[in-house]
Amino acid sequence: MASLSSYVASSAVALHDLTAGYGSHAAIHHVTGEFARGSLTAIVGPNGSGKSTLLKTIAGLLAPMGGRCSTGRQALAYLAQISEMDRGFPARVRDIVALGLWQRRGLLGRHRAEDRARVTDALAQVGLEGFESRPLDTLSGGQLQRTLFARVLVQDAPLILLDEPFNAIDDKTIRDLTALIGRWHAEGRTVLTVAHDLALVRAHFPHTLLLARGAVAWGPTADVLNEANIARARSFQEAWDEAAPWCAPNGAWQAA
Numbered sequence: 027m028a029s030l031s032s033y034v035a036s037s038a039v040a041l042h043d044l045t046a047g048y049g050s051h052a053a054i055h056h057v058t059g060e061f062a063r064g065s066l067t068a069i070v071g072p073n074g075s076g077k078s079t080l081l082k083t084i085a086g087l088l089a090p091m092g093g094r095c096s097t098g099r100q101a102l103a104y105l106a107q108i109s110e111m112d113r114g115f116p117a118r119v120r121d122i123v124a125l126g127l128w129q130r131r132g133l134l135g136r137h138r139a140e141d142r143a144r145v146t147d148a149l150a151q152v153g154l155e156g157f158e159s160r161p162l163d164t165l166s167g168g169q170l171q172r173t174l175f176a177r178v179l180v181q182d183a184p185l186i187l188l189d190e191p192f193n194a195i196d197d198k199t200i201r202d203l204t205a206l207i208g209r210w211h212a213e214g215r216t217v218l219t220v221a222h223d224l225a226l227v228r229a230h231f232p233h234t235l236l237l238a239r240g241a242v243a244w245g246p247t248a249d250v251l252n253e254a255n256i257a258r259a260r261s262f263q264e265a266w267d268e269a270a271p272w273c274a275p276n277g278a279w280q281a282a
């Protein structure tokens with residue numbers, strides 16, 4: 027068996043017996059596995075199964091309650107669910123996209139001509155030419171998601187975490203954004219995407235993690251998304267008990 031250090035080095039994200047949640051409530055339990063460098067993985071599961079919690083923990087926004095989550099300190103781009111965003115924030119499209127530069131320039135750093143060109147180029151790549159000055163609160167849902175993808179483009183990170191990027195957007199936007207995700211994958215980046223549409227996952231994501239507070243199945247999408255696994259994930263959800271102790275002592279949610 028590989029040592030933990032070689033295991034971590036060969037992966038972009040390594041989870042070891044990871045438990046994470048809020049206060050005393052563990053939302054994900056005893057998850058162990060790795061996202062290989064350069065892999066493209068969909069994270070699927072019922073509502074409340076811990077998908078966003080896992081992404082937030084990988085992004086470093088939540089500390090593990092138990093176990094470990096290692097990203098090897100590589101730069102990462104994290105896109106929260108659009109519903110978590112304050113659409114009334116007084117900003118223009120160019121400001122939101124330029125936030126992707128902060129690791130390079132600092133939050134208050136002056137932007138150079140090359141930075142402005144980068145922002146303009148990223149907007150063109152997501153089909154938003156000429157949108158630089160548009161206030162955030164005038165964008166449609168699809169335009170906002172395209173703006174956020176432009177920010178990820180500008181960030182140029184090797185690890186990309188996307189939380190439900192296909193929610194409430196039309197088919198054309200979904201096609202354009204999945205093409206962009208496919209390009210990031212072809213460039214060798216590691217991409218983790220929370221998604222609900224299993225047909226879309228089967229068509230575009232080579233790997234899948236099926237989550238129901240623990241990893242029900244994790245591997246090639248065709249192996250993971252079978253009827254038995256999907257039914258198992260659903261049954262975990264139906265068995266959910268809000269008053270349960272914070273964590274099954276034997277890691278009962280873990281994949282068999």
Ligand SMILES: Nc1ncnc2c1ncn2[C@@H]1O[C@H](COP(=O)(O)OP(=O)(O)OP(=O)(O)O)[C@@H](O)[C@H]1O
Nearest residue numbers: 047048051053071072073074075076077078079080
């Ligand atoms: N900030 C929070 N404080 C307390 N509990 C939370 C918080 N955020 C999420 N939870 C709880 O953690 C559990 C997992 O939530 P999470 O958002 O990770 O699920 P999800 O799989 O992303 O769901 P969905 O598909 O509905 O977005 C749920 O029971 C949820 O109520």
